[in-house]
Amino acid sequence: MESTGRPREDILVVSTSNRGEKITRPLSSVGVETSYFQIEKMSDVPELYQTIQNHKPEVVIIDSFSFGGASVALSCLVSSTPYVIRVRGDPVREHIGWVRTHIKNREFLRALKQFPRYIGTKLTFLLTNNYIFVSDYLKDRYDVNGDRSVVINTPCFMLDEASDGAGGHLNLNEDVKDHVVLAVMNMNYPAKVAGLQDALDPISTVLESRGDTTMLIAGDGPYYEEITEQCENLEGDIRTLGYVSNIEALFERADVFVHFSYLDGYPSTILEAYASKTAVLANDAVGMSEQIVDGKTGYLVDLDESAEITDRLNILLRTPEKREEFAKAGYERVHKINTTEAIGEKFHSYLSRIRG
Incomplete structure (x- = not known):
C-alpha cells in the first residue's frame, strides 16, 4: 500500500496501479489537491476502510474494478461516502478474454481464477451509481444513463x-x-x-x-x-x-x-x-x-x-x-x-x- 498527499483532503483517489496519476495530476493542475491510496494486495483493504472512516473524504474516486473496485464500493457504502468509478477500459471483456485464452491453452486453474475477479467487477457495477467513462464507446457499452455519469477523456501527459x-x-x-x-x-x-x-x-x-x-x-x-x-x-x-x-x-x-x-x-x-x-x-x-x-x-x-x-x-x-x-x-x-x-x-x- 502506498499513501501520499495531505491526509485530510476532500478527495481521495484509490487505484490498484500507478494510473491514479491520470486523476491526481489533472486535478492538481487546476488547484485541487488530493489524497492517494494504492491497493497492492487484499490485506490493504482494512486499511483502506479505516482511511475512509478516519479522513472522511467528501468523495472517493476509484479507477479499478475486480477486488479493488468492490472494496472501495463496499467501504464507501458502509461509511455513507459518495464515490465515483472511473472506467478506463472494458473490464468485463477483459475477464472473458482471459478465460477463453486460458481454456484454449488448457490452463484451467488460471481460467477459474478469473471468475472471482469477474464477480468483483460485476459487483462493483451493481453497487455503483456514479461513473466517469474515458470515452463515449465505454459509456454506450455499459449503457449507463442519467446525470450521474459523464465522459471525461484521458489526459495526454x-x-x-x-x-x-x-x-x-x-x-x-x-x-x-x-x-x-x-x-x-x-x-x-x-x-x-x-x-x-x-x-x-x-x-x-x-x-x-x-x-x-x-x-x-x-x-x-x-x-x-x-x-x-x-x-x-x-x-x-x-x-x-x-x-x-x-x-x-x-x-x-x-x-x-x-x-x-x-x-x-x-x-x-x-x-x-x-x-x-x-x-x-x-x-x-x-x-x-x-x-x-x-x-x-x-x-x-x-x-x-x-x-x-x-x-x-x-x-x-x-x-x-x-x-x-x-x-x-x-x-x-x-x-x-x-x-x-x-x-x-x-x-x-x-x-x-x-x-x-
Whole structure:
C-alpha cells in the first residue's frame, strides 16, 4: 500500500496501479489537491476502510474494478461516502478474454481464477451509481444513463513534457530504413494483440513492396514472443523492441503510427502520436473511432479489408503532405481536448456535482 498527499483532503483517489496519476495530476493542475491510496494486495483493504472512516473524504474516486473496485464500493457504502468509478477500459471483456485464452491453452486453474475477479467487477457495477467513462464507446457499452455519469477523456501527459530531441539517438541498428512505421502495444491482453496480428500481413506486403520502410513494434507482455515469431515469418523489415522507456524518441523517429486493437477504451498512444505530430492509421473500432476523424486527423480502416490497410498505409508513406496535414490536425485536436488542465476542469466540475 502506498499513501501520499495531505491526509485530510476532500478527495481521495484509490487505484490498484500507478494510473491514479491520470486523476491526481489533472486535478492538481487546476488547484485541487488530493489524497492517494494504492491497493497492492487484499490485506490493504482494512486499511483502506479505516482511511475512509478516519479522513472522511467528501468523495472517493476509484479507477479499478475486480477486488479493488468492490472494496472501495463496499467501504464507501458502509461509511455513507459518495464515490465515483472511473472506467478506463472494458473490464468485463477483459475477464472473458482471459478465460477463453486460458481454456484454449488448457490452463484451467488460471481460467477459474478469473471468475472471482469477474464477480468483483460485476459487483462493483451493481453497487455503483456514479461513473466517469474515458470515452463515449465505454459509456454506450455499459449503457449507463442519467446525470450521474459523464465522459471525461484521458489526459495526454506528453503535452506537459518537453522533448529532449533524443530521436536521433535511438538504440537501433544503423540499417533502419528511410521511413519508419511505429506500433506501441500493450501485449498483456489477447484482444489487443489480436488486432495487431490481423494487420501484420497487409503491413508486411507494403514493407516488402516498398523496400524503404522499417516497422518498429514497442511493448512487452505475455504475447511478446508470439508477436515476435509472427514478425520473423513475414516479409519486410519488422522489428520487435520489447519495452522502451523513451517512447517519445520512437514517436519522433516515426513517419506513421499504427494502432490496431479490438479492446481499447481510449488508447493513450493515439494521443501521444498526435502530440508528437505523427500521422495515424488505426482500425475503425472501440475507442479509436471517436479519437480519429477519418481523413482529417488520420485514417480509420476495416481490419477485414486488407486492401484498405495497404492502400491507406501506402498513401501515408508516399505522401509527406498528407502526413503533415494529419499531423497538424491531430496536434490541434489533442491540444483542444486532452490537455491536463482541460481534463482537470472537467473532473472538478463533475466532482462538484457529486459532492453537492
